[in-house]
Amino acid sequence: MTDAVAVALEQWRRERPDLDPWPIGVVGRIMRISRMWDKEIKSFLAGHGLEPGEFDVLSTLRRSGAPYELTAGAFLRTSLVTTGAITLRVDRMQDKGLVTRIRDGDDRRSVRIRLTDHGLEVIDRVLPLHLDNEARLLQALDPEARAQLSAMLSTLLESYGDTGGQ
Amino acid sequence: MTDAVAVALEQWRRERPDLDPWPIGVVGRIMRISRMWDKEIKSFLAGHGLEPGEFDVLSTLRRSGAPYELTAGAFLRTSLVTTGAITLRVDRMQDKGLVTRIRDGDDRRSVRIRLTDHGLEVIDRVLPLHLDNEARLLQALDPEARAQLSAMLSTLLESYGDTGGQ
DNA sequence: ACTGATTAGCTTAGCGCTAAGATAATCAGG
DNA sequence: CCTGATTATCTTAGCGCTAAGCTAATCAGT
Structure with a gap:
């Protein structure tokens, strides 16, 4: 074929x-x-009531570790979208009760975005299913091919200096 | 890194x-x-006055060979976008003088989209530059790695039954 | 301290696309 | 031939994002 x-x-x-x-x-x-x-x-x-952009925010917060809190700027540096997109995503997610905005006391320009208990529950429940789903998409490749593929893709990203900010 | x-x-x-x-x-x-x-x-x-979706239509028409003409449905089957997107792209491209719409005489539901002389001139001029640009993005990989990468990606697409229609 | 430059985030018009429905032409079965 | 199903395309409200401009806070140099 x-x-x-x-x-x-x-x-x-x-x-x-x-x-x-x-x-x-x-x-x-x-x-x-x-x-x-x-x-x-x-x-x-x-099927889990999430947009891809919202899942991305949940994931980034979750894997950053407790207290599951990052500034809007920190998202920008990892996310390949513009500041306007972050603002709008967080607006929607706040309405859904997934995150809260907290004005930083030290630098009052800065906004810290924090996972709510509900947001934490959602990402911890959806992530394993998401990984299963991605694994399904890669079924056609054996483990050796997957490792080779990852390595070559990594070479490309590194050649673009893509370190996700810093 | x-x-x-x-x-x-x-x-x-x-x-x-x-x-x-x-x-x-x-x-x-x-x-x-x-x-x-x-x-x-x-x-x-x-830099050449084109949107990615428009370039896609020009490319598909050009590589289909003379008379550089396909039905709207033929685009759908190769393009991964919805019918509405094709209609809107062709609208814009018609305004720019890149393509023309021709009602099919035999099946009057069908619309044939045809490259104009201007459209042909544009794609033949831009394509070599586009390939150079893509080659630049792949500089980090040597020819052997490129071939391996293509083969693995092809395996994935085949596993999804992606033959571009038919 | 003051001033200009910089940084952080928000606002909004506009863009291309999707999803769902509409229109019109053609096909298939009785 | 009808009639219902199918096919081909168009229409349009709404979505998430971008790009550009804005506000407000902070920093750096004098």
């Missing part, structure tokens, strides 16, 4: 034989997989 | 030692890379 990107590569070789379309073999496939996973994960999370 | 996902994995192992977060090593990295590339490519294309 050939995937959709293999077909596109073959078409390009026929139509533009003067060009070598090899980068599409990597970039096209990664973007295609990412879009498919976006939908899968969005649909999975919807 | 460690990438942002390696840091997240380490945090999870500390905070939830009862769980094995390995799927994040693959899924998290692919999604993170995809979002970074989305921005790079969007910014690159903006």
